[in-house]
Amino acid sequence: MTRSARRTRRIRVAVAFATSLLSAGACSSSGSDTGKGSSVSSSSSPSGTITVFAAASLQESFTALGKQFEEDHPGTGITFNFGGSDTLAASIVSGAPADVFAAASTATMATVTGGKAAAGPPATFARNQLEIATLSGNPDRITSLSDLTEPGRKVVVCDRTVPCGAAARKALDAGGVQLTPVSYEQDVKSALTKVELKEADAALVYRTDVRAAGDRVEGVEFPESAKAVNDYPIALLKNAPNPETAKAFMALVRSAEGQQVLTGHGFLEP
Structure with missing residues (x-):
């Protein structure tokens, strides 16, 4: 092989090696970006707003829990509608848009579950006397x-x-x-x-x-x-506009942290 040929061969090898390094770097960078994108767009992260219909007696405790939830999950928002449980239940069955219903009795919650307006079985989260x-x-x-x-x-x-x-x-x-x-x-x-x-x-x-x-x-x-102790049930509603964030709020209500807030306002543990 002549000197000129050997020189050409060395250049080709160097170029090929550099190209392989660039390709590896690009693949690595692409993999890293995909990981970040997956983390940011994870459906498990609460976002957006929800509407919670809740018994009037929950006003103070749920307002405190709502504020805590919004602080823990920036970008979220909770709108509460407090009132008589029977009136709220009737509104939900009639089609009022809401994500969560928290009632002051199992009998009132039965209006919603019986009306096929709940997404699943309710769970008792507190009691009151x-x-x-x-x-x-x-x-x-x-x-x-x-x-x-x-x-x-x-x-x-x-x-x-x-x-x-x-x-x-x-x-x-x-x-x-x-x-x-x-x-x-x-x-x-x-x-x-x-x-x-x-x-x-x-x-x-x-x-x-x-x-x-x-x-x-x-x-x-x-x-x-x-x-005459009343059980307080909570349920995700069937036509909830934002079910994932609604589930996250319900999880807070039922968590040890949420129970501490509720008992601090005078509720009994379920």
Whole structure:
């Protein structure tokens, strides 16, 4: 082989070697980019907004959990619709757009599951118990259910179609107490507000709402409330616009961290 031929051969080998290195580098770079893309677009990462229909008694605890969820998952947002569980359930069955429903009783949740509006079976995440909410300082010295029947005493309860009203009826029946309320309210917050505004002397509401009201009212425990403890179920809705983020919020509610928030607001563990 001549010197010129050997020189040409060495150049070809060098070019081929350099080309192979560039190809290897490109493959490596491509593999790295694919990995990053896979991580960013992972469907397990919550994104977007969800709408949660929840019982009025969950307002304080769910608002706190919603704020925590949004902080943990930047770019997400939660819109809450708090109200009487029966009204919310009826809206969902009628087609109101929502991702999650959290009810104050299994009977109310049955309206949604029976209406084929839930994506799967509900799960109980908390329980709640009644207390007597009195005016701050309890000026009437109310200590029992029977005290609510005193002549001239103005007492409000939730309507019996609402979970807190159904629970109140169970407790009154357990104590053999016949009560004539001055009004029936459509949700527990409305019943409590009557006492806060001094439009009523007392109300049968959840212990969580008494706690949320702070020193504006005073709570009185009574033994018959143990006969009327409500389970709180939560469910993903069948036509949820954002089911993955909805599932992530539900997971937070049921997690140890979520349970700590709920019990901190007065709920009982499921």
